Amino acid sequence: MIFHTRTLLTIVTEAALENDLVELFHARKLRGWTIVEARGKGDHGEQHGSFDANHNIQIELIADSAAAEQLAETIQQKFGGDFALVQWLSDVRVLRAEKF
Amino acid sequence: MIFHTRTLLTIVTEAALENDLVELFHARKLRGWTIVEARGKGDHGEQHGSFDANHNIQIELIADSAAAEQLAETIQQKFGGDFALVQWLSDVRVLRAEKF
Amino acid sequence: MIFHTRTLLTIVTEAALENDLVELFHARKLRGWTIVEARGKGDHGEQHGSFDANHNIQIELIADSAAAEQLAETIQQKFGGDFALVQWLSDVRVLRAEKF
Amino acid sequence: MQIDPVVLFFLLGLGAGLARSDLKLPSALYETLSVFLLLAIGIKGGLELAKQPFLAILPQALLVLLMGFLIPLLIYPLLRWRLPQVDAASIAAHYGSVSVVTYAVGVAYLVRQGVSHESQTTLFLVLLEMPALVVGVVLARLGRSGETSSAAHGWGKLLHEVLLGKSMVLLLGGLAIGALAGPDGIKPLDKLYLDLFKPVLTLFLLEMGLVVAGKFGILRREGLFLAAVGIILPLLLSWVGIGFGLMMGLSTGGVTILGILAASASYIAAPAAMRMAVPQANPALSLGAALGITFPFNLLVGIPLYHRFAAFVTGA
Amino acid sequence: MQIDPVVLFFLLGLGAGLARSDLKLPSALYETLSVFLLLAIGIKGGLELAKQPFLAILPQALLVLLMGFLIPLLIYPLLRWRLPQVDAASIAAHYGSVSVVTYAVGVAYLVRQGVSHESQTTLFLVLLEMPALVVGVVLARLGRSGETSSAAHGWGKLLHEVLLGKSMVLLLGGLAIGALAGPDGIKPLDKLYLDLFKPVLTLFLLEMGLVVAGKFGILRREGLFLAAVGIILPLLLSWVGIGFGLMMGLSTGGVTILGILAASASYIAAPAAMRMAVPQANPALSLGAALGITFPFNLLVGIPLYHRFAAFVTGA
Amino acid sequence: MQIDPVVLFFLLGLGAGLARSDLKLPSALYETLSVFLLLAIGIKGGLELAKQPFLAILPQALLVLLMGFLIPLLIYPLLRWRLPQVDAASIAAHYGSVSVVTYAVGVAYLVRQGVSHESQTTLFLVLLEMPALVVGVVLARLGRSGETSSAAHGWGKLLHEVLLGKSMVLLLGGLAIGALAGPDGIKPLDKLYLDLFKPVLTLFLLEMGLVVAGKFGILRREGLFLAAVGIILPLLLSWVGIGFGLMMGLSTGGVTILGILAASASYIAAPAAMRMAVPQANPALSLGAALGITFPFNLLVGIPLYHRFAAFVTGA
Ligand SMILES: Nc1ncnc2c1ncn2[C@@H]1O[C@H](COP(=O)(O)O)[C@@H](O)[C@H]1O
Ligand SMILES: Nc1ncnc2c1ncn2[C@@H]1O[C@H](COP(=O)(O)O)[C@@H](O)[C@H]1O
Ligand SMILES: Nc1ncnc2c1ncn2[C@@H]1O[C@H](COP(=O)(O)O)[C@@H](O)[C@H]1O
Ligand code: NA
Ligand code: NA
Ligand code: NA
DSSP: OOOEEEEEEEEEEEGGGHHHHHHHHHHTTOOOEEEEEEEEEETTEEEOSSBTTBOEEEEEEEEOHHHHHHHHHHHHHHHTTTSOEEEEEEEEEESOGGGO | OOOEEEEEEEEEEEGGGHHHHHHHHHHTTOOOEEEEEEEEEETTEEEOSSBTTBOEEEEEEEEOHHHHHHHHHHHHHHHTTTSOEEEEEEEEEESOGGGO | OOOEEEEEEEEEEEGGGHHHHHHHHHHTTOOOEEEEEEEEEETTEEEOSSBTTBOEEEEEEEEOHHHHHHHHHHHHHHHTTTSOEEEEEEEEEESOGGGO | OOOOHHHHHHHHHHHHHHTTOOOOOOHHHHHHHHHHHHHHHHHHHHHHHHHSOHHHHHHHHHHHHHHHHHHHHHHHHHHHTTSOHHHHHHHHHHHHSOOHHHHHHHHHHHHHHTOOOOTTHHHHHHHHTTHHHHHHHHHHHTTOTTTOOTTSOOHHHHHHHHHTSHHHHHHHHHHHHHHHHHHHHHGGGHHHHTTTHHHHHHHHHHHHHHHHHHTHHHHHHHHHHHHHHHHHHHHHHHHHHHHHHHHTTOOHHHHHHHHHHHHOOOSSHHHHHHHHHOTTSOHHHHHIIIIIIIHHHIIIIIHHHHHHHHHHHHTO | OOOOHHHHHHHHHHHHHHTTOOOOOOHHHHHHHHHHHHHHHHHHHHHHHHHSOHHHHHHHHHHHHHHHHHHHHHHHHHHHTTSOHHHHHHHHHHHHSOOHHHHHHHHHHHHHHTOOOOTTHHHHHHHHTTHHHHHHHHHHHTTOTTTOOTTSOOHHHHHHHHHTSHHHHHHHHHHHHHHHHHHHHHGGGHHHHTTTHHHHHHHHHHHHHHHHHHTHHHHHHHHHHHHHHHHHHHHHHHHHHHHHHHHTTOOHHHHHHHHHHHHOOOSSHHHHHHHHHOTTSOHHHHHIIIIIIIHHHIIIIIHHHHHHHHHHHHTO | OOOOHHHHHHHHHHHHHHTTOOOOOOHHHHHHHHHHHHHHHHHHHHHHHHHSOHHHHHHHHHHHHHHHHHHHHHHHHHHHTTSOHHHHHHHHHHHHSOOHHHHHHHHHHHHHHTOOOOTTHHHHHHHHTTHHHHHHHHHHHTTOTTTOOTTSOOHHHHHHHHHTSHHHHHHHHHHHHHHHHHHHHHGGGHHHHTTTHHHHHHHHHHHHHHHHHHTHHHHHHHHHHHHHHHHHHHHHHHHHHHHHHHHTTOOHHHHHHHHHHHHOOOSSHHHHHHHHHOTTSOHHHHHIIIIIIIHHHIIIIIHHHHHHHHHHHHTO
């Protein structure tokens, strides 16, 4: 089998944003993503995860490089100002190119 | 210390497959992996994680590049047809080469 | 927007080490990290996650390449002998260079 | 006629889910509640076994087992009319097995109506859990030995998974504990397993309401067919149960319960077992029908209806 | 005067947290307990509604609603003196809404003191949950329509989130279930929702102690100002509540409860709603004051104090 | 003699685990149950303190503390015969400390047998939790100050972790709450902390069965040695406990409890403390013996046996 290069966008942000982000993904016709519960520390202080309003999620989303970069930029502009948010991109290889 | 290049295989799939995958790892004499509970959306619909039969896991496994690629291919062939499954490979650097 | 290259250090280790590692991060003036609950198998046996003393965490921390490498080395030296511990580094691209 | 408050909790969850409220119960709570309900039901069944001579209910037990094997064989051909083999087999397994919560709501309904029923029905519930799963697996695999996906398990492994699935272990384990410890031994545990059973059921139903609301996406996609399956099957099967109840010489209450058990579809044991045994089957289809349609249908409409059916045929 | 054991659990959590013990309750437990407490309180309110003619308490209910709308309008100008618009509005919403747990501890206090209170106060609690949130959102957005961050939601979506937030759904849902099922219908559930209410509250307070201890970092940073807000506001607001209680012609106990409700600040519904409605506001500030200062202040000092106030003005 | 149903739950979990069933309890439930059990035991101990003059039991309390310090010193040299210093010290700490659940099952056993015991044993349990941990740390570190791994903590930090570990905080916290609130204050909480104690214990034991089954891998590897340690140590230590019980002038029941406490090994507090204090020690070894062998041995064989021993020496 052949491996194809794609871009993995990882988003760490407040759990309260989940619905908004998922709406954004749907609007962009993105077909898949993975969510994991997280906690952490950043410039907006500690997110313990022990408490409703104090809890992060980490979203991983594979797409082609242009889509991933644009998505990251949009999220940064829309939510970066008011919410705890960190994003990073990395290169990954996947098997079924048509899926992403 | 010196960092050595290895390959990280990330597998996102249905929790129901955990036992089968772990068996496969043992059969291949793979020495270590990490599992995290996840949810997500893909071509098989949403996996909420709220319900037994509706719950993903994310497995990370570092190995040498050949082993990781072969593992990904085997998993794709064995389970890709019937199960929700996404895998990706990326390059990572590790400290103790002999461990992986 | 411009993406900047940074290094992502991923640490998988026993949950009991969390406080020590966070102290180390503070001591090094690292500004942020993300923690996820995990389980897994390695040379120290299985970490089921079902039981207090038998539970992993996975920490992700983005920093510049030198800081990440030094951190990984320190952690390896301090804790690698007695604790279940695996670390890996990878290259990522981030938006706000000044944050990391 | 007043609605049982237990059902109101289901409606609350359903409403909250459909209205897209952010109400969410932690999955650990869902798991805990299901462990508790399965254990508690098992223990209750075990206490029954301890109370009456086993031989006395053996004939009834055998009839119930027969029903468990029969139901999937009965509905499989019906489903094959429109569905591929694997999906028909999987749905047959879901409807042949039973829903512990539907049973519990049914019992609560009868208690409210002042209708008594034979205490051994708990045992029947336990007996009905598994046979249909075995039949479902056989049906799915018949004549496709060469063709099966490499992911499918061998027979030995499958049997292991069906027999040692969580539901089975907790039901049978509870049964054994109840039978071994007897009423006196269980007494110090009554404050949890007996007194809190119904209130805990309310929390579980709240969660089920939320889960069912989440299944409405599938319903919209699969549309009429799923709705038809999810309503016609229980109506049909309730009569199978009622027939068996009559054969066994049960009271009106007992016949009602048999009808409820037959009409209910499993959504804990069956999905887990079928996913591993018949991975080619589409789990959205079977779970959509069993959980998205049949479960609420039985709760809201089915249970009182089957009671009327039973009252009619027993002449009560 | 002896301290209520319920409060001792809070102190235990607080102490453990401040001493940096590794004691930690799983977040699933926290969520479960809060679901339970909200439901139980709602049900209790619903039982009251079922008991007395709705029209009889309608005037009181309207007055309570008025108070809910008034409080944030009253304290917003005070807060604006030192804070940006968004933060003032957010804090006003937190203090206009109510804390279910503070209410429950207050009721437990009155019971211990042998002071009776009108049973409809549970209903008042439910009514006070939301109005302040609506006012808070309006205040935050007034005159900044052009300027709002692109992340902020439209009005329709906001209303949806405030009305269908978890707390609101559980309180109103419980209310409806209690009212529909009535005392007889709820009876089989008493063993959980009634008998275990206070003991479960102890576990919740243990967790709250740990959470409050974790907020001390913010307190140290924001220092005096936060402390001032967190103590002056409840003292002030208690008198608003007491005033309304007198207007409504309540007993000493009822007036005390009104004082407690007014003085308490929301830390479940308000933070969630404000985060989405006014993302520019600093959540550490509002939660720091409401949870880090006002909550423990009310538990340890406020409740008995407001009781004295109420006894004084009612001449009891 | 009939087996206690509480133990049947352990066997169910053990059986399910060994048979590789997919039964799994959520870890949040395990944590919740252990918080509950520790708090409840602490409260019970505190109520005892409130009931009887503290001075009256002071001599007994001091003897119990002495036993806590003595046991690890006694078994350390035995273990050194085959094990490195760190492992010997860690195992000594585990066996010097106590298992709350073994204690609870022991009390349930005596109640079933109709054998009374002194109520202050709960207090003894609390007192025995910690001394052995301190001794264990000292033993592990003796004469290796230069050599200690850089990961090991300083003394101050260690003491902090041993004293403020979760078990200690909950036990002592419960003790303080029980003592401060007294029987009247705790009464409204009885429905949870008293009535549900034993039933909740069953769920905990179910989970422990599953956990112990998971430890069988280690047992197979470490084989005979671990089995020997896990059975010989409790047999030996039970006599130490019985001896102290006699010295303290306790009844047969009290002497039995002392035997059980001495023979039991900690698997909550000790593993956590030792992991941080003596990271060089192999946790699989100590936990394997304490949880994999000694815990089931005490539950199934030890408790009735120590009762016989106690009956024999007290001439009952
Ligand atoms: N350098 C970093 N590496 C990894 N995760 C980070 C880093 N900085 C922040 N985070 C995560 O991103 C969240 C939001 O960051 P911030 O907006 O800086 O508060 C934090 O709660 C962390 O979980
Ligand atoms: N593009 C993607 N990026 C990240 N995760 C994905 C993506 N697509 C699917 N997934 C994850 O993989 C699981 C299975 O995908 P699928 O087989 O497409 O249903 C989903 O439930 C997601 O958790
Ligand atoms: N090859 C690997 N790939 C990914 N994670 C690993 C690997 N080896 C070990 N781990 C994780 O690191 C933890 C500690 O590893 P060890 O020190 O080898 O016991 C394990 O419990 C796993 O969660
Ligand atoms: Na059925
Ligand atoms: Na208020
Ligand atoms: Na001991």
